[in-house]
Amino acid sequence: MTILNTTVELVFGFFSLLILTKLLGKRQISQITPFDFISSLILGELVGNAIYDKDVKIWSIFYAVILWVVLIFIIELLTQKFRKTRTVLEGNPSIVIRNGEIDRQQLKRNKLDTDELQNLLRQKNVFSLREVEFAILETNGSISVLKKPEYGTPTNKDLNIPIKPVYLPVAFISDGCVDEGNLKKAGLTREWLDQQLKSQSISDPKEVMYAEWKQDEGLFISKKKKD
Template identity: 55%
Template structure:
């Protein structure tokens, strides 16, 4: 009976946290702010107390989650409505390389050393800090990089490549399952797709790991298991 009660508490706690996350529209983990991180720690502690502390009932935890969700939502609305609060609640981007020169004071202020800066730069494809004209440390801990002119990638206009419309690729089969809505959005039906698969010796959707229609190329790309 004790294990059944534990399963019930875990399920209710998970459902409550999941529902709160969906309602608040939280960003992915790579984009969380310091405030989001603190919120996650506190909410996890609340559910943990409900599971392991017999004096704390799941209903008290649900009430605490509700109150905490209201506080978070209020702060989110405040940061959207009042621009002056965003810097305090979400942090501000910081220029760590300005006009090709490393700003030591900005690094020190953000507790960032040169090794960490080099790592972040390599993640952006810059293997030398000397290639960077501007680097901005974002509020999520990543950096945005603007390379110096001679290290920048040439554009299609620079290479005199004729303009060609770009279209989003449309996945029509995922993990062996037909994506009907996507197929119809691409302007095709199942008969067309089956003919395309048959031309490559494929008889059923379950044999296809991934299939994608590229409208700008007029071609269906198929990957089997």
């Protein structure tokens, strides 16, 4: 009976978290603030601890999860409607490098040292502080960098290169399976794909690890390696 109850509560808790995570939106995972991080931890703890507590019933789990999500929704609405609440609940970005100079006060306020700052900059492919004009520490802990003009990447406009249209690549084959839906969206057929594969001496899509199509570049195929 204990195993059955645990199974039921675990399945119920799993799907409750799954559904509620979808309702809360992608912001709970990406662009996460300290408040979002804490709320996500507590939401998981509410379900996790309740599942293995014999005195807690399934409806108690449901009530606890619903109440916590309602509180999160209220906080989200407050931050959307009233700008002043964002500073308290979400925090403000901090300019840690201004006009090429490190702001030591901002580093100290955000409990950040120069080694950690360099680590964050390297994650943005910036390996020297001399390249940075401005660096902003975002509320989710990431850093945004504006390089000095002499270190900036030239654009097509800077180089007077004609601007070409941009196309998204579309996956046609993944791990040997053909995506018929993507083929149809691209206005192509399975017969066309088979012909393209045969032209590269591929008789079966199962021989392909990955294949994508791009309107301006055609079909790219990566074959599976033989064991």
